[in-house]
Amino acid sequence: MTNISKSPFMDEIEQAEPPREFSMPYFTSFNGDRDSERHLEHYQSAMILYRNYNDLMCMVFTTTLKGKAQDWFYTLPPQSIRSFNELSLVFTKEYSSYCSIKKKFDHLFNVKKNPKKSLRNYMKRFKTEKAKIVRYNDSIVRAAFQK
Structure with missing residues (x-):
């Protein structure tokens, strides 16, 4: 129970069970040195069948983080993330400097x-x-x- 209280996710997300038919897709790990928007797009594409499972989207996304990005995730305030949209927002905000600049x-x-x-x-x-x-x-x- 102490692990859950330290998590950036609300208890409802932490305690949710994945759907019975869920099978973990393959993801490229993100360690904080690439384009965060591209990583997020890849993740959302791979999880398209589960996009309505907010809890699952949050929990699985954390498995795509490694190294400095995973360290960053655990610096988020406990119980501060209520949805995948919030997680996406703080993630892209944190790593916006690595986003590739789109051109005309x-x-x-x-x-x-x-x-x-x-x-x-x-x-x-x-x-x-x-x-x-x-x-x-x-x-x-x-x-x-x-x-």
């Missing part, structure tokens, strides 16, 4: 092919930069690639 579509026009490198290399760099764009239009992407 015009950024793609700055990606140039180096004449000394292969077309394959250019395509790889272009795709990497395209992934950083918030919203893009296919015709603009095509124009930037052809340029």
Whole structure:
């Protein structure tokens, strides 16, 4: 019982039982040195079938944390987390400095092919930069690639 009182989760979350059909998906661990929003998106995608099980979403999320991120979790005040939404908010707030900066579509026009490198290399760099764009239009992407 002393373990529960030290947990950042409310007692209802700590004491909840997982659904009978629950099977733990595979997760990449988060240790605090990567994009927290991306980790959260991956987690929510993997847990899509259980998104309505608030207690389960909270408890399983903590298993994806390791190292400094797990240490951070246990510094949260006891009984301070009531929902997965709250947990998501404090998590992204804590690790917001590691979020990748999204760029606008015009950024793609700055990606140039180096004449000394292969077309394959250019395509790889272009795709990497395209992934950083918030919203893009296919015709603009095509124009930037052809340029």
